[in-house]
Amino acid sequence: MIRREHIMRMMGIACLLLAAFTGLGFRLFQLQVIESSDLKAQAERNWERRFEIPPLRGEIRDTRGELLARSIHVSAVCADPSITSEHAHEIAMRLAPLLQMDAEDLLERLTRPGKYVRLKLRVDDETVKAIKALGFRGLTYEDAFIRVYPNNSLLAHVLGWTNSEQLGIAGIELTMNKYLSGTPGRRVIETDRRGRENVTVRREEIPVRDGDHVVLTIDQVIQHIVEAALDEAVEKFQPKGIVAIVMRPSTGEILAMSSRPTFDPNLYNRSTDDARRNRCISDTAEPGSVFKVVPITGALSDGAVALATRFDCENGGFRYGGHTLRDSHPHGVLTTLEIVTVSSNIGAAKIGIALGKQRLFEHIQNFGFGKKTGLLLPGEISGISHPPSKWSGVSIAQIPMGQGISATPIQMINAFSAIANDGVLMRPLIVKRVVRRDGRVAQEFPATVERRVVSPQAAAQMRHALKTVLLTKGQTALDGSVFATQNGTAAKAALGDWVVAGKTGTAWKVEDGKYVRKYYSSFIGFLPANKPDLCILVSVDEPQQGGYYGGTVAAPVFREIAEKSARYLNIPAIPKPARAPASRNAALNQPKETTL
Amino acid sequence: MGKNRKRSADAVRLRQLGVILLLCCACAAVGGGYVYQKKVIYKLGREIKQQEVAGEESRRRNMQLEAQVAQLKSPAALEERVRAFQLNLVPPSQNQIIRVGAPASAPPVAPQRPTAQRNTNTRP
Numbered sequence: 001m002i003r004r005e006h007i008m009r010m011m012g013i014a015c016l017l018l019a020a021f022t023g024l025g026f027r028l029f030q031l032q033v034i035e036s037s038d039l040k041a042q043a044e045r046n047w048e049r050r051f052e053i054p055p056l057r058g059e060i061r062d063t064r065g066e067l068l069a070r071s072i073h074v075s076a077v078c079a080d081p082s083i084t085s086e087h088a089h090e091i092a093m094r095l096a097p098l099l100q101m102d103a104e105d106l107l108e109r110l111t112r113p114g115k116y117v118r119l120k121l122r123v124d125d126e127t128v129k130a131i132k133a134l135g136f137r138g139l140t141y142e143d144a145f146i147r148v149y150p151n152n153s154l155l156a157h158v159l160g161w162t163n164s165e166q167l168g169i170a171g172i173e174l175t176m177n178k179y180l181s182g183t184p185g186r187r188v189i190e191t192d193r194r195g196r197e198n199v200t201v202r203r204e205e206i207p208v209r210d211g212d213h214v215v216l217t218i219d220q221v222i223q224h225i226v227e228a229a230l231d232e233a234v235e236k237f238q239p240k241g242i243v244a245i246v247m248r249p250s251t252g253e254i255l256a257m258s259s260r261p262t263f264d265p266n267l268y269n270r271s272t273d274d275a276r277r278n279r280c281i282s283d284t285a286e287p288g289s290v291f292k293v294v295p296i297t298g299a300l301s302d303g304a305v306a307l308a309t310r311f312d313c314e315n316g317g318f319r320y321g322g323h324t325l326r327d328s329h330p331h332g333v334l335t336t337l338e339i340v341t342v343s344s345n346i347g348a349a350k351i352g353i354a355l356g357k358q359r360l361f362e363h364i365q366n367f368g369f370g371k372k373t374g375l376l377l378p379g380e381i382s383g384i385s386h387p388p389s390k391w392s393g394v395s396i397a398q399i400p401m402g403q404g405i406s407a408t409p410i411q412m413i414n415a416f417s418a419i420a421n422d423g424v425l426m427r428p429l430i431v432k433r434v435v436r437r438d439g440r441v442a443q444e445f446p447a448t449v450e451r452r453v454v455s456p457q458a459a460a461q462m463r464h465a466l467k468t469v470l471l472t473k474g475q476t477a478l479d480g481s482v483f484a485t486q487n488g489t490a491a492k493a494a495l496g497d498w499v500v501a502g503k504t505g506t507a508w509k510v511e512d513g514k515y516v517r518k519y520y521s522s523f524i525g526f527l528p529a530n531k532p533d534l535c536i537l538v539s540v541d542e543p544q545q546g547g548y549y550g551g552t553v554a555a556p557v558f559r560e561i562a563e564k565s566a567r568y569l570n571i572p573a574i575p576k577p578a579r580a581p582a583s584r585n586a587a588l589n590q591p592k593e594t595t596l
Numbered sequence: 597m598g599k600n601r602k603r604s605a606d607a608v609r610l611r612q613l614g615v616i617l618l619l620c621c622a623c624a625a626v627g628g629g630y631v632y633q634k635k636v637i638y639k640l641g642r643e644i645k646q647q648e649v650a651g652e653e654s655r656r657r658n659m660q661l662e663a664q665v666a667q668l669k670s671p672a673a674l675e676e677r678v679r680a681f682q683l684n685l686v687p688p689s690q691n692q693i694i695r696v697g698a699p700a701s702a703p704p705v706a707p708q709r710p711t712a713q714r715n716t717n718t719r720p
Contacts, residue, residue: 067666073656125656150666199641199648224671497690564687573690 055182058211083138157278161265182211217253238544249417251447252426281380284406288507291402298363301458321394340465352400413537420532423459466501470494493555497573501529504550523554
């Protein structure tokens with residue numbers, strides 16, 4: 001028989017168990033339901049690690065696939081001074097030769113107050129291994145990307161540079177940043193007690209997409225030819241600045257672009273703003289006589305003049321609009337062709353007057369002056385080209401001489417390229433294509449025709465006239481196509497194996513609204529003259545020694561660049577037997593002989 | 597009289613014990629297998645990680661070497677080496693270059709039928 005006492009005891013135990021289980025259940029409810037999210041997060045913090053995988057920035061290559069810029073992985077050696085200060089002297093002495101740093105500097109860093117100090121950023125893997133082998137406590141290693149430009153200062157102004165976060169700051173690095181930068185990946189992992197990753201339970205993985213590669217129209221070898229020529233010119237003429245551009249007229253592709261002073265993008269923070277400025281697109285100047293080809297070709301295209309049209313050049317002094325226009329040497333009556341040959345200011349002014357204000361302005365606009373060319377580089381400026389309503393009385397005579405207008409070197413070479421390209425203006429091109437990592441082309445940048453600016457006949461006539469600029473009186477062009485009746489201004493630009501056409505320019509600079517005796521000397525030319533493959537611009541800003549005329553300063557630099565580039569590109573030279581003298585009449589257009 | 601062991605209650609318990617032992621062994625085997633599998637997975641995970649690290653190191657090294665090759669191939673570096681070796685290399689002059697033009701394509705010749713006259717010329 002179960003006694004009442006037993007029942008009471010069982011009831012007591014049951015109550016105790018019930019209370020215990022109720023408490024346990026409540027605690028379980030508290031842990032699993034009420035505090036669940038907090039505890040889960042706390043647990044995840046213990047074993048879950050989430051980190052972003054930075055993308056590798058794309059490469060920049062030249063038109064032949066040569067590497068111009070790429071990112072590489074480096075390590076940074078860091079220290080916790082609260083740990084390292086104890087043995088700072090020993091650590092500094094051992095690390096100094098490995099890191100190629102001053103031991104005193106290292107000692108100062110290792111004993112700084114705080115818990116973090118970076119000792120050196122660009123440390124290669126071998127050095128890191130050697131430092132790790134020393135076994136010092138308190139040293140840590142961080143991974144980082146750095147941008148490397150293997151050619152140092154070559155093409156610096158075009159390439160630009162990136163900041164420490166691998167973001168493009170200038171040049172192609174900036175304009176093509178969206179292609180180059182890529183997309184970061186993300187990974188969530190579990191770690192064990194020692195912090196080691198448990199690879200089999202990667203919880204989330206968004207793969208990184210490395211940046212695309214950018215292929216430029218630049219040819220590294222031609223760029224080197226240009227830069228070597230500029231360095232030589234800087235030494236010889238000691239100018240304030242100098243620029244050179246090489247362009248392919250038929251496509252608008254830029255094969256080389258450089259300016260001096262320059263800088264090394266690997267060490268961009270050690271250079272000045274002046275050295276980092278791309279003068280080819282961000283500097284304007286009154287172009288001077290090189291600009292004469294614009295109104296004269298326009299006048300030829302409109303039929304306002306012909307190559308044989310005669311102009312009285314007033315023996316060097318022409319009074320117009322209350323001003324006296326002067327030539328560097330007095331000339332009498334000259335044909336349009338001879339005006340180009342001797343670069344007569346008065347002749348060009350009279351052609352401008354014959355063309356008329358409105359047509360002159362339209363031709364200037366058509367050739368692309370006063371507007372950005374649309375080149376894929378940051379910092380391009382549009383230059384100044386005022387409308388006729390803002391012109392003074394003498395503007396119509398001054399502008400055809402290259403005064404009262406300002407243009408960038410890229411605008412000037414583009415205008416010349418239009419003449420070389422049978423009168424068709426192309427958009428300057430510096431990026432050829434964007435290529436994905438797997439080799440597929442992501443985007444092509446094809447040659448783009450802007451517009452026809454002059455008739456093909458007018459362009460051919462101007463090319464014909466520009467050949468005489470490189471000849472001396474009585475000399476015949478290599479191909480026998482033209483005979484010079486006057487001394488050209490750029491005999492120093494002539495080549496022995498190719499017929500070159502070009503124009504010199506020597507402009508006075510303007511300071512505080514007045515012309516001063518400082519010069520901007522230029523030469524723009526193309527070769528082979530009849531079917532140009534290359535158009536080359538050289539502009540020298542304020543040459544200090546060795547002359548100041550475009551034909552003296554810029555023409556020899558042009559010659560250096562043109563000869564080496566033509567050889568490198570294997571442009572066919574004029575065959576020797578074909579070099580026959582031309583008759584004097586071949587140089588002139590027969591119809592329409594009027595004296596203006 | 598001897599006791600029939602096969603039919604005794606003890607014999608039945610022995611069979612049950614055998615079954616239980618078998619079940620226990622099976623459970624232990626499954627458990628052991630699970631642990632072994634986990635160990636293998638963990639080991640493979642470690643190996644994968646090591647391979648990933650080694651791959652990443654090779655990739656880094658490759659990047660550095662490519663940059664180094666580009667530096668050595670740069671026109672400035674090549675010119676420097678040519679100067680150092682004193683090879684006295686000069687580009688050929690234009691009259692040393694012979695350009696061979698593509699042969700002018702001959703007009704296509706229509707296939708001719710063998711004529712009777714030709715046949716008569718053939719010797720027997």
